[in-house]
Amino acid sequence: MISMVSDRRLAWGLGLAGLLPFIGSSIAVWVAPTVWKVSSIYAFTYYGAVILSFLGGIHWGSALQVPRANNARRLILAMVPSLIAWPALLFSPVTGLWVLLAGFVLMGGYDISREGREGFAPWYLKLRCVLTFVVAICHLCVLWRLAA
Structure with a gap:
């Protein structure tokens, strides 16, 4: 029991x-000197x-660890998150960010679906939502900053 609680806290x-790199770089896009804004983007x-x-890898590991009827799917x-993420880097920054945002929203939707949440603890799903x-x-x- 102690290990499960400490694992949950650690996770x-x-x-x-x-989240710190997301938060820090999104703030820097607004307030940093111009040269750093480009790097922040x-x-x-x-x-x-x-x-x-990485989010796709979580489901890959889950499928390999626990036999389920839907493991092939x-x-x-x-693999979909990687196939969304890599091309997003090839687009313009605005297009790439929209593609990544769509990927995060789609992955979040899958994570809370009946199939996606199978085998995960309820606390993990709360973490994923946050x-x-x-x-x-x-x-x-x-x-928003890029549109300004």
Whole structure:
């Protein structure tokens, strides 16, 4: 029981810490000197692509660890975030950010679906909802700045 509680706290802590690059770079896009703003946009975009790919890996690992009837579909769907993230880096920053935002929203939707949440603890789904919400807000803030 102690291990499960500490694992949950660690996962929440790491998940929230993983928001720092999103939050920091989205703030920098607004307030940093011009030269840093450009770097912040690219840092935000690249980090977003990495994290979106990571979300697919979570489902890949889950499918390999626990036998389920829908594992083949889960393995295939686990590849989608990477196939969204990589091309997003090839587009203009605005287009790439919209593509990444769509990927995060779609992945969040899958995570809370009956199939996507199968095998995950309820606290993990709450964590994913919080993280997806903050990541989406950060994307919208950066996109708003690019539109200004």
